[in-house]
Amino acid sequence: MSAGLEFVLLVFMGLPLLIVLINNLLKREIAQKICLSLGLIAGIGQMVAAIVVFVSLNAAGQASVDFSQFWNLTAGASRFSVDFFSLLALFCIGMVVTAGFLTAGKTIGDKRFNFTNLAMIILLGMNGIALVTDLFSLYVFLEITGVASFVMIALNKEGNGIEGGFKYLVMSAIATAFILGGLAFIFMQSGSLLYSDVASALSDWQNVDQPALLIVAFALVLVGFSIKSGIMPFHGWLPDAYQSAPAAVSVILGGIVTKMAGVYAILRLTGDIFVGVNLVNQILMLLAIVSIVLGAVAAITQTDFKRILAYSSISQIGYILLGASCGSAIGLIGAMLHFFNHATFKTTLFVNSAAVETATGTTEIEKLGGLQEKMPVTGVSSILAFLSTAGIPPLAGFWSKLLIILAVWQTGNFFIAGLALFASIFTAAYFLRLQRCVFFGSAVEGLENTKEVTGGICLSSVVLSVITVGFGLLFPLVLLFVQSQGLI
């Protein structure tokens, strides 16, 4: 381990914990005032740390760093590790959490103290997911993220938050049971749940004593993570949870939480652990394409801003998993980049929905209209984000989708590649409908005096839009970096 990198765990696991402590030790009145700033510090600090670690890793020419222990009893196997993909995920987490806290300033009201506490726990949970190297620890952090999310969705006990939270909890509990069941069978075979041990135990999985048990294990793990990531047909809870969550919570939830809890784990599984297991890839590919198409189709007739975004997430998650299911480096890279892009553009859209909700008091698109003139920043950033989602060049979303579809093409599944390409039309269709209903046209009665929401919300949508556009324009550089790492 290079000397400068020891602080990594301190930032990613220690800083949020420290902020929770500070927040709870302070007098409540003071804590109410500064807790959101504390959260911002954690988010921004995480982004900075991710960049610093990236640069120093790159400078040291390493692909990953392992961390052995928290407390120094004796040397043991590594339990945490950072590589480029987890850094990307950590950066996304920091970005989305920052956006969530910026949004919270105007939307969360007097719940801010609890919001900060829970958001820090979610942050810790997600960081854990990104850093761990052990399947069981992965489950532990999934559970932490999940528990904190259930509570956050129900943070405002008025409204439908309890309903959304409970549905998420039930589905998530089923997912947990499936994942752990699968892990038990894998553990039976491998005797350890470290990524590396499991990967080597599974490398020749067809020739073990009881391959049937392993097949059951693969299926169980896959089902569990599919429920967690909300792909069709395991998606029921996802739109409800997104729609009912308070604005700032849905930014964090929709932007990153469900991606970390489900998609990131699947990417790790297909990239690091189930490397040679074609079975998983093929099933995943089918699930992914079903999700892409049906998610987009279902979004077309939705009437709630956030619900449209939720179904759009289902469809986009499908793209990420499609990339991961190709089993090739290029597909995995495409999936990772789409993961990042999705975090940016979907967060932008959720921030915009928060802005619209704050300004007009509703997210039902039939009650909205003509906001482009009144809320230009929100309108323009939303257009950019949706163009990126639909994969219009040269925005960021285009490149990652291109890589994914190329990867699918290379696997020889031409029909699926075509379908994935074709689904972009549906994406454009539902977003055009959204854009037309909310932003274009003339102002609806009662909304004449709407004003742009200033401050953090506006700032975060501008910055995220800049990232979307900039990443798209500078994409060749990203590709060059990826090539220079010898990944493609």
Add this chain to the structure above:
Amino acid sequence: MTTFVIVLCLVLMVGFALSAAMLRSMLKSAVSLAAMSAALAVILYMMGAVWAALFELSVCVGLITVVFISAISLTTPDRRDEAHTKDHRQRFAALPFILIAAGVALIAVLVSTGFYLPQPGEEAVAEAAFNQVLWQTRQADILGQILILLAGAFAVVVLFKEGRKI
């Protein structure tokens, strides 16, 4: 002997699970669950997982049952609930048959395919002290336990506290 006790406890577990599902009284369901946990604790003990058995017994049989009972007592006195539970047994009438069918089918498949797993203890048992394993190699999990307890504490603050005002 071990095999016999374990199989007996397994049968008990399935039986208690069935009663947890089918009994109309929620309190009895919760108690069935506790009994199921107790049977599981015995199995864990027989398998040599002493600490796990201890935890199962204290936490699942004790704490969770307390949680359920208090939750039930906080919510029960409601007439409408009776109406809802009237068709309860009807809805669960099929469960025993489904269980029998599933059990027979699985056993048939396992036996017909000559399913085989090694007898426990056939492989060399590298017995390591539970304490050492937990504290030295599962540090991430311990951190996770701390965090989830924190999350639970915050959850209690959010979900229970304000309710008191009503």
Add this chain to the structure above:
Amino acid sequence: MGAMFTDLANFITGGSGVNILYFMVVLPAVLAVLTVIIPRDSFIARSICFLAAALADLILAIALFIDKEGSMLLSWTDFEINLAFRVDDFSSAIVLALAIFAVLVGIYSVSFLRKKEKYGQFYCYYLLTLAMANGAVLADNLVVLLFFWEGLMVTLFGMLVIGDRQKPATAMKALVLNGIADLLLMLGVAATAAQAGTFMMAGVSQLPIEGLGILGFVCMMAGAVGKAGSMPFHSWIPDAAEVAPLPFMAILPAAFEKILGIYLLVRITFDFYQMVPGSVMSIVVMAIGAITIVLAVCMALIQKDIKRLLSYHAISQVGYMILGIGTALPVGIIGGLFHMINHVMYKCCLFLTAGSVEKQTGTTDLRKISGLGKLMPITTVCFLVAAFSISGVPPFNGFFSKELVFDAAWESGMVFYIAAVLGAFLTAASFLKLGHAAYFGPLHLPEGVKAEDVKEAPGAMLLPMGILALGCLVFGLFNRLPLSVIQPIIGEGYDFSGWPHSITLVAISCVVLLLAVGNHIFGYRRTGEGLKAVDHIHYAPVLRSIYNCAEKRYFDPYDIIMVLIKGFAWVCFGIDRAINWVYDVLMVNFIGGLSSGMRLLNNGSVDRYMVWSFVGIGFIALLCLFFV
């Protein structure tokens, strides 16, 4: 200097191989987006951003021109479609020319567009055009070339739509004609790549014109001359002159499209393929050139609007370039390229003078204005220089390049030479008419415009005009300067600078010029008006009816295509209705129904969600069984 920029680029990008070539394309494009993002009200900020982009491009272009070498390659997966750029002698000169004109017309545009609506979009499209043009010239891969080429069509369409938003008929026309040319180019690229077996230009070298090569050559050539605005892809240009903002005419049809079209033509004829003097292909190209010269100049002769007249000349002059290159003789190629540079200078200058006339008087209709010379002396001088230049009066630059083309045409076939000379005669005649009518004679202004309101154009508009006019003179007197850049393109050992070699040809040219003057005096005496000085040609017995038909657009290829298409369209209408029904009714209802059905299924009950999940689990279990 170029190396310095490359170092800088490497520093910025962490030494990943990206270099200055990349920025030539990306920089204008990024700043183009910036000009639209800057708030609408701040004209100054937008203009500064706009000019900064043009200047930055110029600096990069100079750096490239000095360095003259460099390449970059961003490879894309397994396909051979790489983002590849390369620069050499030829393309560095072309890029420099593009950058210079972009800056000059840019300065002019800022002044011209002040207080006009939609200027932000114009800036944006302008810079995007610059980016695309740079990309097209620097491309080292046929697909990349094609990409940027099509991009130019898009920006062209966008600029035309700004001018005539309500009824974008001209934009449609331009799109259709350019689209056909581009489609041909695409076909040509495909055929060429098939023959060469690669998309990379390094592999496409000196292919013989035979078999598939004929298709590739002809189609790519059509694409190139189509972009340059030769017949039969020309007819949108005069229409565009009426609706588009003037800087558009100066930058696109007059400058960029000529440069790019001729650049590609030269690339095709001497780099990708091997065109031999006297071969069939050579004659075809020369014929296209000759026909373009004569027909377009004939149409120019009778125009009564400065912009239309100039735009027909823009078509006609491209004929000289194509003719020169078509001869495949060194003197012809150099003449063609030299003529291209000269043409861009004087035609840009002419359009700019027309722009300042329009800005001051509100019109460019020759029937409404005359005698502006006294009111706008500097504009008039610039016009005269450029007009002399286009008419081929020594010692302006147009004279020298035309002489080189004449020389080549003389050697290649008398019929081409005669066409070229006829073109020169008519060009001179029409410019005598134009100059006489607009700038000399009695003062005459449109109704509502007072003489004291008509002033000289502002400095920012005069500066580019003046520079271009001066350039016309300098490139004439010191023609060694441009030729020393052009000559190395086709090889070592050619020197055509200095006074033309063939005294006979010079004499004939002078005689032709004198004839044109005589003709003008004859016409003027006959009618008493400068504007009607060529009416005796216009209304000559046979010509009159032909001209009438032409004025009614019977010969416009676009209209002919449109008539054919109408018939075809009528047949297609029925089919189209049916397909439309499938899309508009069936598909929409199907997808909408599917979507509504999914909404119904998603009834908010968590039991239902679990049942869905179990269906999914069953599906996965089945798949597992299937795969095992």
Add this chain to the structure above:
Amino acid sequence: MNILSIAILTAALLLIVTGLYMLVRTHNMIRIIIAVEVAMKAITLLLAYAGWLNGQTALSQAFVVTIIVMEVVVAVVAAGLAISSFRKNGDLDIRRLNKLNG
């Protein structure tokens, strides 16, 4: 043939089936939590058995202990949600939680 392994696998399957059947068929939120617990017992059983099989008893004990802690917290949170819902709607019927649909 190994009676023990067959018995344990079968029991685990039956417990999971019972849990899932309860989840789908019951209308009471607290019963749903009980159903989740029933399913988790099966998982605990499987993990402990796996450790016993491959000799990693200590490791599997660590797993089981962690799972138990997680289980408790999830049960508490779920009970909290159920109680909040009860206070809002007046009963625990899951069928009432269908405001979010479409």
